Amino acid sequence: MMLTNSLSRRHALKSLGCGFGFLSAAALANQQAQANPEALAKLQAGGGPLNPLAPQLPHFAARAKRVIFVFMQGGPSHVDTFDYKPLLEKKDGESHVFDDARVLAKTKKITKHRVFRSPWKFKQHGECGQSVSELFPEIAKHVDDLCFLKGMHTDGVAHGPSTLFLHTGSINLIRPSVGSWVLYGLGSENENLPGFVTIQPSMGNGGPRNYSNAFLPAHLQGTAVGRAGVSAEQAKIRNLQNHILAADDQRQQFEQLRQLNRLQLAGQPGADELDAVIQSYELAWRMQQNAPDTLDISQEPEHVQKMYGIGEKGTDDFGRQCLMARRMAEAGVRYIQVNYGDNTNNPRWDQHSNIERHQTHAFNTDKPVAGLLADLKQRGLLEDTLVWWGGEFGRTPYAQANGTGRDHNPYGFTIFLAGGGVKAGFSHGQTDPFGHHAIQGKVHMHDWHATLLHLLGMDHERLTYMHNGRPFRLTDVHGEVVHEILA
Template sequence: MDMPISRREMLRNSACGFGYLALAGLAAERAAAAPLNPLAPRIPHFAPRAKRMIFLFMQGGVSQVDSFDYKPSLEKNDGKSLAFDDARVLANTGKRGSQQSVMKPLWKFAQHGQSGRWASELFPEINVHVDDLCFIHSMHTEGVAHGPATLFLHCGATNVVRPSMGSWVLYGLGSENENLPGFVSIGPSAGNGGARNYGNAFLPAMYQGTALGRAGASAEQATIRNLGNAVLSPADQRRQFGLLRELNAEQLGRSPGDSEVEAIIASYELGWRMQNNAPGVLDTKGESQETLDLYGIGQSATDNFGRQCLMARRLCESGVRFIQVTYGDSTANPAWDQHSNMPQHAVHAKNVDRPIAGLLADLKRRGLLDDTLVWWGSEFGRTPYAQGKGTGRDHNPDGFTVWLAGAGVKPGFAFGATDELGHMAVEDRVHMHDLHATILHLLGLNHEQLTYRYSGRNFRLTDVHGRVVEEILV
């Protein structure tokens, strides 16, 4: 029969155990006070086709019937007065089915590439890449004015404050590079939603986008300010940052779970790491002349947007998860918003055509297009009937075109259709909620599972709507 263990023997044999418990307690306290990394990469819901994406936002509404949606009936009916029934007509005239004058395309269409996709001469250099593009011709959305429609495109809602798509992606997947922001918006507009279009809303603050520059400003201003310190030496900066870390850890220990405190600490940590990494990523001086020429850098029309697109490629290559590049000018006059001067479309097209074509070519030759999704589009399209004494086109949220390229989408493919005049989406209709669901799917996220609980309910980018457009997927 075993003798019971004495108290002295028990204490002697358990000493290491008590020491371990004490050490574990100290480690837990230190872990609780240590800076968090909420942007660390996360496991997606399923295997993604795309690791990251670039959104080329054409602010104001590119005319689909003048670019990628070929409608021979517009030529036949040019100048005829036909009845059009849409929300914009009702808002302008107070009548349904009022007569409007049909307006033919201002640019000639032709078939391009081995796929034979129809496209106009408005974008000659993008047309060279049609065999890499997947067109959706049956888009429709919410909002007949720029503000609501732009918010809906970015946030999935026309009026209430919701997180932007980039914030949802960063929340769902984290960042691939801890030394750079995971979500960057290049040249965002101050109008039509402004910062809400790259904001985090009720998601934790660390998921908001980082703005580089602003719409209409020089691309040279599209940088992160105060990255360098001309006053302190690197050694002094390290000592200063070490003290700041200790203070932050103490503050976090007093406010565990405070998302704003966590976001501030994370931003300080990221800012410190960016000092040694971001300047090199944002500096394009090391690029070859051939690459600069590819983007149209150095040419008056294309220099600015070319620099923004090249910056997008460099950020993409460096592991930034979501990059948006906005082509726009002033708040009062979104770039593509030609109500009375449709020929102005040609000016804007010339500014973006070579840079976008160069971006596609550069991504492809570097192997980045295999796991990068590119999305090109506007908040809505434009009407097939004339406005402004026959010289412009009105907003059209009822039928327009976007295209995708890269990881997971069918190249040289066209899906859906508008009616014979290019007015209403009628075949295989794709709502903006559906496009959002599809993009999230390509990134490995189930749009129904990517939720955040706020104010007593679960929210998601697609609200209670949206379907994945399986037909365009490889």
């Protein structure tokens, strides 16, 4: 009996040329679907294509839709900025014993330190009467829109561990960053832009791990725009533009590749999840058409640019970053991080000697951050945008080695928030009279992560991902929502 070969030349070429690639991609798709029960259920039910960045329903009604994190790398001193301590002036120059594990680990003995008053005067501002030092005259104008957490504390006494902990909730494990978890839980608001962007990130103290997806699917990794040490005017998304082919040729090439991908997907098992992988590549194409416009702040009116200090010495660079962040928020980017940092071993706010260098960094960031707050508010974006300002820890109330600077202090420090469902003109928690340890309204970094997710409509205990046979979450087995700050 003669067998009839029904395999066409076209099908043979398709199968041989793409078969092995499809097997590996299908295996990856199945692994991701197993890790995501909702995706798996949709696949098993024969549902439609899964867009990996499509908007997802929150667990409950959200107070915020997006986050702008203004990261002050190096640990600004809370006792010189927003946590006024009159006792530092009264006891200035006196020697006192401070309970400090970092010093004890170095010296193996309890050491007395010289109390060090702030070089800057504090003044009450706004109807809420919040005290702000003269370092931040512009931010001080917005205190009635701000919520201060003055009982913050964290893990890690060095920049690297504490910075990783701030971004991932872990010091010594490779874990997904906050932005990746947010994108995993909620998806993106804009199909033409990445859902998680970090502007001018530092390559030090965790580097790319601070915006990594780790074991979450690759499309949840943060997209870096520029890097620390390079002017914000030059901040771009790498490989965004094709300088070889004309626009029409690029579109034709894209459409041809899309048709080939669809042919390959047709009738294949697990096609829905594989389609999601292909869509992430198609996002890169759409970004080429849309991202350059979003990043182009020259389209903004002159008076808006002036609000951010653009064109002025000192404030121009960070002003550009902050305005870029507002444009991204307006365009639907879910999580945006703005970084005031560099790539040195001693980050910008890290004044172990000569604390008065805080003056330079405060000047460079004060007007841009105030401009961001004002601009978001005037556009109605502050209502559903959560702004988070802060560093990885604070600084000691005593002079390091009896000198002119302050050491790291993870035991008590301050961050401030605005918009996105937090109380305005409000202060929560406090440190001891010297400003060393958080003693009331204590908020651990795990607690803040849980609260951030809560404001976005997500239960930090339910936002899990199965990896290596264990469910993981941003807060691990810790974290309590700080209900006291919710509006």
